[in-house]
Amino acid sequence: MQNKETPSPAGVTAAGPEAAAPGARPWWLGIAVIILGCICLYATTTLPATAQYAAIGPGMFVTIAGGGLLLLGILLLIQIARGERFEAQDTENATGNLPMDKRAFFTALAATIVPALTMEALGLPITAMLSFTLVARAFGSNKTIIDLITGAILGSVCWFLFSRLGLQLGGFLPLAGF
């Protein structure tokens, strides 16, 4: 496995040849693509044939998309069977060949799930406060109180600013009734 140090500066040099491929044979990727294709093809069966004209109907393009995904999924499986390498992308502040930090991953994921759960009920400022703190924590910040305050301020300022610019952002604090 890799150690935590990365000698290469961000993104400029590609990952070394010893870069750890995430999961040597990711069969599930190909299967996921095939499933997506099948969903598209299944969706065409529910379309009425009456809307067609000379075999050109609303289902034609869906069939093309679904068939394409099905075929590409099979091709991807063949590539995986032949030992295709998948190297995680290098971007700013991230190095592809670092091992995945599961805790940070799930914390960041939780931060993105929060809005769907709380936006309607608790409003933007509180949602922003929670998500902000979770992301900061995923990136290693341990100043929770300060992050909570920063997130709440950022959320409130944005709410006022963007509302004035004409965005519908829901109530400021729906719990309190406004």
Place this chain on the structure above:
Amino acid sequence: MDTFGLLLQGFDVALQPMNLFWALVGSVLGTAIGILPGIGPALTIALLLPVTVSVGPVSAFIMFAGVLYGAMYGGSTTSILINTPGEAGSMMTALEGNKMARSGRGAAALATAAVGSFVAGTIATVLLTFAAPSIAELAFYFKPADYFALTVLAFTSVAVVMGTSRVRGFISLFIGLAFGVIGIDKMTGQPRMTFGVSSLLDGMELTVVLVSLFAIGEIIYVASRYRHQNDDIMPIKGGLWMTKDDWKRSFMPWLRGTAIGFPMGALPGGGSEIPTMLSYTLEKKLCKRKEEFGTVGAIEGVAGPEAANNAAAAGVLVPLLTLGLPTSATAAILLAAFQNFGLQPGPFLFTSNPELIWGLIASLYVGNVMLLILNLPLVGIWVKLLLIPKPQLYAGILVFAMIGIWGVSGSTFDLACMVAVGLMGYVMRVYDFPIAPILIGLILGPMAENQLRTALAAAQGNPAILVETPISIVILTVSALFLLVPVVLRRLRKAA
């Protein structure tokens, strides 16, 4: 009226105080996001889209032009001073630029990048000014089959050129196409792929997909593989301006970079990566002081690629404005912006909405001047942006992303999509799938479908109609070449 007269009218629009103000806002925002990591021009324009509904299309596009050009100026600043190219187009700048900064010539590198961007941006805008109307004129003769062939060309080139693997590029593209068919079919009124979910009847919003892929996917990905390392910012040394020798050495690379960048940017699949790389290689070959490359940093290696990068960005606007054909993620979101205002870019826009088109083109000139002023003397202030701590910076990006998505239609369903598509963006980064083809597929898919069905319906379903005009034959052949040439080349190389 001739092009020149129309352009003067455009300046009339661009120089109105309100529009100048929006150009300034766009330039400042663009420079800022170019410097900050994790946020690029496409994402910024997507986040600004809902806000611009109240300002009107002309001002909105003038602001977007500022963002587009500003992001490149900002990107070169970080490449030179901390060796982190924010986007593919500034990767080459980082090579020599950072070496120059390390050997105490950072100021000259920044100056040649800024002036080079200005020169290239201005020349490319002139080329755009004169090329666009004639291409738009040509497009009047296009039949539905020709338009369909064009979209096929955009699809294949994007899927082949972007990313490392053709299969993965096409998977991205087809996922985009599948997203594109969700919702009510415009020709028959049938709901498609909605599976009874009423929120899907209106289709997948490009803003939601783009923000989720670019912001959410990036945040989760960077968090999971975060490099705890402080960027080491090079102090700006060597006076603020270039010496006479620097000017002499930069001048030709600027022009050559522009000559490479503009046409390649205008071609589907050209992007900014290939022209900057070509320009870098060319300058390295032509340079008289080869020993400076890779050691103390050669100014030619900054001047050429920077010019190519800016010229390519202007080139991308040619197919977008004249044919309505986006060839990059940023162009895709600009197309969505046009559609948001009920406009369809293409030949008809030049006649139906000259104020908008020429105002936009004129504002590209204005924006370039503004950016030069903003970036050269003020670079010391811009660099301060890098002092924002990374945890809070990425946390802030998430807050803006959720506002962008929530602001589109205030739907919790969109926020749930944000998680799902964001996770997909994460997986795509881990397994190296290109992201732009999804966006191109999503925005161009419905157009391709529309043209295909119109063409086929006119021919009673006979697919031969697709290859009946010389234009469509040529374009489809080129698309096929995009697909086949790499394979043939690889076979030949193996055989040799």
